[in-house]
Amino acid sequence: MSQPVHRRDAGAKLGMWLFLATELVLFGGLFLLYAVYLARYPHEFAAAGREMHLVFGTANTVILLTSSLLAAMAVTAIQRDERRTAVFCLGGTILCATVFLCNKYLEWRAEIGLGNYLNSPRLAAGPPGESVFFSLYYLTVGLHGLHVLIGAALLALVAVRVQQRTIHAGNYALLENSALYWHLVDLVWIFIFPLYYLLL
Amino acid sequence: MPTEPNKEQVVSYGKLTAVWAGLLALTALTVWISRLDLGVNRVWGPLTIAACKGGLIIAFFMHMRYEGRLLRWVLFVALVTLAIFIGVTFFDVLYR
Numbered sequence: 001m002s003q004p005v006h007r008r009d010a011g012a013k014l015g016m017w018l019f020l021a022t023e024l025v026l027f028g029g030l031f032l033l034y035a036v037y038l039a040r041y042p043h044e045f046a047a048a049g050r051e052m053h054l055v056f057g058t059a060n061t062v063i064l065l066t067s068s069l070l071a072a073m074a075v076t077a078i079q080r081d082e083r084r085t086a087v088f089c090l091g092g093t094i095l096c097a098t099v100f101l102c103n104k105y106l107e108w109r110a111e112i113g114l115g116n117y118l119n120s121p122r123l124a125a126g127p128p129g130e131s132v133f134f135s136l137y138y139l140t141v142g143l144h145g146l147h148v149l150i151g152a153a154l155l156a157l158v159a160v161r162v163q164q165r166t167i168h169a170g171n172y173a174l175l176e177n178s179a180l181y182w183h184l185v186d187l188v189w190i191f192i193f194p195l196y197y198l199l200l
Numbered sequence: 201m202p203t204e205p206n207k208e209q210v211v212s213y214g215k216l217t218a219v220w221a222g223l224l225a226l227t228a229l230t231v232w233i234s235r236l237d238l239g240v241n242r243v244w245g246p247l248t249i250a251a252c253k254g255g256l257i258i259a260f261f262m263h264m265r266y267e268g269r270l271l272r273w274v275l276f277v278a279l280v281t282l283a284i285f286i287g288v289t290f291f292d293v294l295y296r
Contacts, residue, residue, distance in 0.1 A: 017271050021278035028282040035286070036293050054231070061227050069220040072211070072261040079210045183262045190253045194246035198234035 009173040016177040020184050023147075027188045030140045034195055037132050044129020049200025051116060052137075056107040057197035060100050061189065067096030068186040071155070071179040081169035083162060090159040093182065097152035104145055137196055144192060147185045154178045209266035219260045226253050 038045050074089035115122035116134050123131040158178045161167045167175050230249040238245055259265045264275065 014270065014274070017274045021274055024278050025282055025285070028285065032286050032289055036289060039290075039293060058227070058231055062224065065220060065223045065227065068257060068261050069216055072216045073213055075263075076211055076213060076216065079208060180262055183257055186261075187254050187257055190250050190257070191247075194230060194234070194250050198230060198246045199243055 009171075009176075012173045012177060013180075016180050020180065023184055023188075027140070027143075027191075030136065030143070031191060031195065034136050034140070037129070037136065038199075041127075041129025041132065044127045045133050046200045047127075048116075048130040048133035049196070051111075051114060052197050052200075053107055053110060054197050056103055056110075057193055060103050061193050063096050063100050063103070064186045064189050067093045067100070068183050070096065071182045075172070075176055075179050078162065078167065078169060078172045078175050083165070083168070086162050086175070087159050090155050090162065093155055094152050094159070097148050097155075100148055101145065104141070140192060141196070144185070144188055147188070151178070151182045151185050155182060209263065211260060211263065211266075216260065219256055223253055223256055226256075 070089045070092040074086045074093070077083075077086035077089055111117070111134075117123075118131075118135060118138060123134060155178055158167065158175050162175065226249050230246045233245050233249075234242070258275070264272065
């Protein structure tokens with residue numbers, strides 16, 4: 001393996017980590033908003049938090065952790081030149097992402113059924129803190145869901161390229177960096193889960 | 201384990217699965233303690249566990265344990281920046 005290829009991969013990984021740093025600050029800003037409003041409206045947040053569905057939240061946590069494991073295994077597989085295992089793991093990750101989004105759809109449908117949507121008559125008539133809680137919930141979880149969608153699309157592209165052998169043991173920077181992105185999606189959810197489903 | 205400078209570290213399937221099992225155990229623990237009445241720790245308990253889970257993912261799944269100084273600094277600077285944002289905001293909000 002020649003030196004320049006490795007150096008280019010190291011550069012790609014550095015670029016990915018710099019991008020992930022900006023993502024951390026983006027979601028960190030949303031968590032900060034949550035913390036400030038929690039300090040201002042503790043009782044309203046507690047009342048709104050009790051309407052969250054813990055079962056959906058916990059199931060989605062387990063699904064995302066498993067998807068992250070599969071993404072990490074795909075990297076190990078490609079490093080060992082086990083092409084079939086890599087494609088299988090990537091497929092598993094994408095399947096987990098799909099199940100996650102289906103759960104999200106069911107959860108939002110249940111939430112909207114209860115009258116907890118932006119500018120709904122119920123929230124407009126209720127105390128201001130509850131509508132802030134649901135605004136932040138839909139914004140944060142919606143942005144996270146968008147990341148799930150983008151990550152799954154990226155991993156599907158990677159799986160196709162592994163299948164076509166353009167990603168292999170000697171050149172797998174795209175797979176590695178896509179997996180890093182996927183782990184960030186998981187990392188963000190790990191903080192969304194206690195904040196919105198557990199604390200209150 | 202010493203590694204060659206340009207050689208990528210390969211994390212075994214067994215180790216990754218062990219980390220995953222640890223993450224699931226921490227998830228069960230956080231759901232369990234959130235159902236208890238812990239007062240102030242009701243907020244800090246689940247957040248501490250979340251930080252531990254995040255640490256495991258960054259260290260093993262994201263290979264940070266095996267990376268050089270440069271990437272560790274990138275992560276460190278990002279986290280410190282976030283901590284400053286949060287600290288300064290609360291310094292304002294709490295003492296208004």
